[in-house]
Structure formats: structure tokens, C-alpha cells
Amino acid sequence: MSMQEYIEEAEQALLHTYNRYQIVLDKGRDVYLYDTDGIKYLDFVSGIGVFALGYGNKAYNDALKAQIDKLIHTSNYYYNLPAIQAAKKLKDVSGMDRVFFTNSGAEAIEGAIKAARKYAYLKDGTTDHEIIAMNHSFHGRTFGALSVTGNPKYREPFEPMIGNVRFADLNDLESVRSQITDKTCAILLEPVQGEGGIVPARPEFLKGVKALCQEKGILLILDEIQCGMGRTGYMFAWQRCGVKPDIMTTAKALGCGVPVGAFLMTEEVARNSLEAGDHGTTYGGNPLACAAIEKVLDLFEENHIIENVREVAPYLEQRLDQLKDRYGCILERRGTGLMQGLVFDGPVREVIERALENGLILINAGPNIIRFLPPLIISKANIDEMIEILESCIEPSETE
Numbered sequence: 198m199s200m201q202e203y204i205e206e207a208e209q210a211l212l213h214t215y216n217r218y219q220i221v222l223d224k225g226r227d228v229y230l231y232d233t234d235g236i237k238y239l240d241f242v243s244g245i246g247v248f249a250l251g252y253g254n255k256a257y258n259d260a261l262k263a264q265i266d267k268l269i270h271t272s273n274y275y276y277n278l279p280a281i282q283a284a285k286k287l288k289d290v291s292g293m294d295r296v297f298f299t300n301s302g303a304e305a306i307e308g309a310i311k312a313a314r315k316y317a318y319l320k321d322g323t324t325d326h327e328i329i330a331m332n333h334s335f336h337g338r339t340f341g342a343l344s345v346t347g348n349p350k351y352r353e354p355f356e357p358m359i360g361n362v363r364f365a366d367l368n369d370l371e372s373v374r375s376q377i378t379d380k381t382c383a384i385l386l387e388p389v390q391g392e393g394g395i396v397p398a399r400p401e402f403l404k405g406v407k408a409l410c411q412e413k414g415i416l417l418i419l420d421e422i423q424c425g426m427g428r429t430g431y432m433f434a435w436q437r438c439g440v441k442p443d444i445m446t447t448a449k450a451l452g453c454g455v456p457v458g459a460f461l462m463t464e465e466v467a468r469n470s471l472e473a474g475d476h477g478t479t480y481g482g483n484p485l486a487c488a489a490i491e492k493v494l495d496l497f498e499e500n501h502i503i504e505n506v507r508e509v510a511p512y513l514e515q516r517l518d519q520l521k522d523r524y525g526c527i528l529e530r531r532g533t534g535l536m537q538g539l540v541f542d543g544p545v546r547e548v549i550e551r552a553l554e555n556g557l558i559l560i561n562a563g564p565n566i567i568r569f570l571p572p573l574i575i576s577k578a579n580i581d582e583m584i585e586i587l588e589s590c591i592e593p594s595e596t597e
């Protein structure tokens with residue numbers, strides 16, 4: 198069948214919740230994807246920050262195949278070896294004390310919110326605690342995660358939300374302080390906002406929020422689902438400025454494609470929040486998912502993934518800055534590590550579509566921002582290749 202015929206079939210069967218780009222992806226190798234017509238694309242999205250190791254990593258694929266033949270699923274009523282190993286390794290790289298595995302990012306946020314509310318409940322016996330989240334944040338599409346997502350457009354049709362959520366501005370400590378009440382149990386933020394437009398939290402801001410939390414007995418929840426797992430040149434973005442959260446969420450690159458997430462907490466929160474019977478999941482942390490996590494964490498070390506991010510990210514910044522200087526339609530470059538955004542003076546959909554026609558996969562973060570989330574194994578040559586294609590997709594008339 199032709200790609201167009203596949204797309205027509207898809208639109209007959211799938212719920213239309215995405216305006217999809219008009220390609221059917223079929224296979225991946227290294228940092229390239231191929232569609233069903235065999236056309237090759239350089240991938241600067243990695244499945245929205247998921248496929249950090251690149252496609253077709255043999256060691257990763259072999260580990261999954263071996264686990265499939267051994268045991269795919271049990272239940273959380275029993276222990277399994279991959280979950281034990283994955284939890285130990287995740288503790289090591291995060292410095293957190295306790296892990297709960299989920300199936301997705303949104304579900305990790307749900308668990309984090311429940312843990313924070315239970316912690317506050319055990320502390321003062323009341324139930325109407327509040328959470329402060331950030332404007333322009335994104336935490337997922339389930340009700341709890343949506344309730345703390347700072348984009349009214351995503352929330353409005355589905356009101357009422359879970360309630361008792363207040364919003365403050367990222368990088369504005371006074372705005373956070375002004376939302377604190379004696380009911381505040383947690384402050385939730387992304388160390389680098391992803392979906393909301395690639396906006397890094399400033400180290401002084403993170404430190405200020407942490408100090409506020411300590412002063413007022415409020416838990417700090419950091420959402421590392423997009424910015425974590427090496428993307429910023431640190432395993433978790435908060436490690437850059439040493440602002441350790443009480444609760445942390447991760448997902449996306451954690452399983453490098455196997456659907457999995459986790460929320461982690463300090464021993465202090467673990468001891469005084471969720472206990473047996475309070476939370477659960479059928480699939481979360483099953484042997485297949487945890488075999489993926491375990492292998493991903495091993496390969497990060499063996500393949501020096503974070504070192505590669507630190508080496509190539511400054512080059513990506515430099516090349517994007519050059520584009521910004523050359524084209525009047527590009528207003529700003531922002532981001533950190535291999536999580537970068539180019540802010541345009543208008544919608545970027547057409548530029549992204551032209552890039553796709555020229556063999557480059559990019560994605561937006563909001564209508565006017567192109568987001569760059571390449572696999573963490575990219576080389577400087579891949580960056581040159583990306584820039585060359587992207588440049589050919591920006592209208593010459595857009596030059597300053």
C-alpha cells in the first residue's frame with residue numbers, strides 16, 4: 198500500500214486527537230527513521246525525548262528480547278529481579294531513596310500528587326491542601342496531571358479539575374511566594390519547561406523555591422519527565438544546581454521506548470506518606486519495563502551518554518545561535534543541553550512540514566517555537582546535517 202493509503206486507513210480507525218504529520222514511520226537505525234516508502238529522516242525529536250540511545254541499539258534490543266523469552270509480566274504482589282535492579286540503579290543515579298514504577302509520565306505525576314497530599318494529611322489531619330504549579334507548565338493529560346498543567350486551554354473543556362491548585366510564574370520567586378497559604382502542601386515544577394516552550398528555571402529561582410519550601414514545610418516536586426535522563430548534560434536537570442526535590446518524576450527516556458515512568462521520593466516522605474494499600478498499578482514496574490530501565494541505565498554509563506551531551510550540546514547552541522543571527526524571523530534561542538528551542542516571530546508549522554519533506558524530523562513547543570530533542574548519541578556531523586536542512590526550509594525572504 199502507499200503511504201497515503203495507510204494514512205487514510207489510520208484516519209478511519211484512530212481517534213483524531215492529533216493533527217499528525219503526513220508520514221508513516223516504519224523503522225529506525227541510529228539517529229535516522231524510515232517511512233513505509235523507505236524515505237530516510239534525520240530525527241531531532243526522538244519520539245519527544247524518549248529514544249535517547251538512538252534506534253536499533255543492539256545491546257538494548259537484546260536485553261529486551263532475552264527478558265521477553267524469560268518473563269514479561271507478573272504483578273506487584275511479587276518481587277521480580279529486573280524491578281529490584283532497576284530501582285537500585287535509579288536510586289544511585291538520582292540520589293533519591295524510594296521508587297514507584299508507573300506506566301507513563303502522567304501516571305508518575307498522579308502518584309507524586311497523591312504522595313504529597315497524603316504527607317500533608319498525616320501531618321495535620323486535614324484534607325483541603327493546596328498545590329502550587331507553574332503557568333505554562335505541562336504535566337500530562339490525566340485528571341490530576343491536567344489539573345496542575347498551566348495551560349487553561351488544555352483544562353477548560355474538562356472542568357472541574359481536582360481543585361486546590363494555584364498557579365505561579367516560573368522564574369518569579371515573588372509570584373510563588375504570593376500563592377503560598379497555610380494549606381500549601383507542595384510546589385511542583387519542571388526544571389526546564391518542555392511543552393511550554395523550552396524555558397529553563399534559573400538556578401537562583403530553584404534555590405529560592407527550595408528555601409521557601411524548607412522555611413514553610415512544603416514539599417518540592419520536580420518533574421524531570423522531559424528534561425531528565427541526561428538531556429541537559431546531567432542525569433537529572435536539578436543536579437546542575439544541587440536543588441534536590443522531596444519527590445521527583447521521570448519517564449520518557451527512562452525506558453527508551455518501553456512505556457514506563459517512575460516517581461521517587463526521599464526516605465522522609467516515603468515514611469510519612471503512601472503505605473501498603475494506598476497506591477498501585479497492574480503493569481507498572483513489570484519485568485519487561487524494568488529490564489529496559491536497567492539496560493538504559495547501564496548503557497548510559499557504558500556508552501558515556503552524558504559526556505556526549507556535554508560535548509555536542511555547546512556546538513548545537515552555537516549553530517542555532519548562528520541561525521538566529523542570520524534570520525530576522527528567529528527571535529531567540531533558549532534551552533540547555535540537548536533540549537533547545539528556537540523562537541520564531543510566527544507559527545512554525547510550515548517550517549517543520551518543509552523540513553519533513555527534506556528529510557528532517559522536528560517538532561514544535563507551542564505555535565511559534567521549534568523544539569530540538571535529538572537522541573543523546575548525536576554527533577556534531579548530525580548537527581551540521583540538521584542545520585543545513587533547516588536552513589533550506591527557512592524562507593530566504595525571512596533573512597534579515
Ligand SMILES: *Cc1c(COP(=O)(O)O)cnc(C)c1O
Pocket residue numbers: 301302303304306335336337338387391392420421422423424448449
Ligand atoms: C511528556 C510529559 C509528561 C507526561 O508524560 P506522558 O508519558 O505523556 O503521560 C509530564 N511532564 C512532562 C514535563 C512531560 O514532558
